[in-house]
Amino acid sequence: MVKLDENMIKRCLDGDRRAQMHLYSAFYKRVFNSCFRILRDKGDAEDAMQESFVKAFSRLRQFDGAVPFEAWIVRIAINTSIDRLRESRLEVVDCDETRLEGFEDSREEDDWEHTLERAAQVKAAIERLPDASRIIVTLYLLEGYDHDEIAQILNITGGTARIQYMRAKQKLIQLLK
Amino acid sequence: MNDWRNYIKENPGVLDDREPNEGHFKRFEERLNRLNKRELRVRSPMTYSFVLSIAASIAVLVLAGVRFFTPSVEADNQLVEKRMADEFLTTDHFYRGQMDRQIADIQCKLDNTDSPARAQLERDLQSLLDENTRFVEKIQTGENEELELFYLVKHYKTNLRALQFINEKLGKYVEC
Numbered sequence: 637m638v639k640l641d642e643n644m645i646k647r648c649l650d651g652d653r654r655a656q657m658h659l660y661s662a663f664y665k666r667v668f669n670s671c672f673r674i675l676r677d678k679g680d681a682e683d684a685m686q687e688s689f690v691k692a693f694s695r696l697r698q699f700d701g702a703v704p705f706e707a708w709i710v711r712i713a714i715n716t717s718i719d720r721l722r723e724s725r726l727e728v729v730d731c732d733e734t735r736l737e738g739f740e741d742s743r744e745e746d747d748w749e750h751t752l753e754r755a756a757q758v759k760a761a762i763e764r765l766p767d768a769s770r771i772i773v774t775l776y777l778l779e780g781y782d783h784d785e786i787a788q789i790l791n792i793t794g795g796t797a798r799i800q801y802m803r804a805k806q807k808l809i810q811l812l813k
Numbered sequence: 814m815n816d817w818r819n820y821i822k823e824n825p826g827v828l829d830d831r832e833p834n835e836g837h838f839k840r841f842e843e844r845l846n847r848l849n850k851r852e853l854r855v856r857s858p859m860t861y862s863f864v865l866s867i868a869a870s871i872a873v874l875v876l877a878g879v880r881f882f883t884p885s886v887e888a889d890n891q892l893v894e895k896r897m898a899d900e901f902l903t904t905d906h907f908y909r910g911q912m913d914r915q916i917a918d919i920q921c922k923l924d925n926t927d928s929p930a931r932a933q934l935e936r937d938l939q940s941l942l943d944e945n946t947r948f949v950e951k952i953q954t955g956e957n958e959e960l961e962l963f964y965l966v967k968h969y970k971t972n973l974r975a976l977q978f979i980n981e982k983l984g985k986y987v988e989c
Contacts, residue, residue: 651849657838657841657842660841661838664833664837664841665829665832666829668832669828669829669830673828678833679834681833682833682837682840686844690844690845719914722911755820777817777818778828780818780822791907792903792907793903
């Protein structure tokens with residue numbers, strides 16, 4: 637992870653263009669890829685990425701260093717991307733949490749040990765998932781959020797996040813067979 | 814699953830293999846330039862006619878909500894045992910979240926202005942929220958859940974389109 641020069645934050649806050657472009661240069665790829673995984677379109681992802689940087693610059697006063705800057709701006713980017721996707725088509729609706737029953741995870745560890753060796757295939761399979769499933773899997777597996785954080789991002793309950801993830805993972809495993 | 818997540822955590826670059834289209838640095842710099850120009854306009858107060866048009870948009874929304882669905886007198890007078898269907902609740906929660914985000918954005922823009930009409934606009938936004946709450950409460954008669962859900966979604970989508978319009982209009986004058 638790229639470390640942030642503390643002085644750079646102050647310079648960005650002062651509107652120092654060079655400092656802002658330096659930050660952009662340091663983190664654009666990470667942010668862009670997070671946006672692309674959600675939006676699946678280079679133009680939209682670039683737009684969301686740049687909008688996220690602008691938001692980050694305007695909120696720099698709120699950045700207290702509790703999390704790394706990269707994690708902070710990626711979170712902004714993910715929220716921006718999901719909002720954008722929601723405007724067009726994404727619907728992640730809460731569902732009955734009792735539907736957790738019947739989902740078996742007993743063979744999950746065997747599946748995932750093989751998966752480690754097939755990073756490229758997994759990534760390709762994730763890209764083939766429908767939007768809602770892809771978002772959930774991306775947020776959990778690729779971006780590293782836990783179910784409660786995902787619930788917050790998607791404005792659903794924690795139980796629904798778990799159910800949606802399990803369903804999405806099953807679809808993913810089917811695609812990988 | 815945890816092994817996979819840890820693998821990604823320890824090898825973040827393995828997934829970040831895409832690049833934006835060529836020229837993105839220049840486009841970002843141009844975006845910052847446009848942003849700086851807009852910031853210069855923030856200090857000029859909103860014109861009275863602009864404020865009137867925003868207030869009118871909010872008023873239309875409030876009226877539309879009232880006229881859009883008026884339950885029957887019988888429904889009003891019935892002793893209603895309101896069974897809150899899960900789907901209705903979660904749909905309401907979902908769209909309410911979107912409305913809250915739009916309103917928070919609008920509020921942020923209003924916070925960055927010193928227009929004397931700001932207080933009126935904030936009161937109007939509160940009226941909108943109150944009307945929304947009343948509408949959601951009134952619509953839950955339990956008589957026809959499918960129809961209630963249909964009207965709920967329609968109501969929220971109308972509100973969201975209008976709030977987005979207000980947000981974009983304010984965005985021409987104020988950045989947040």
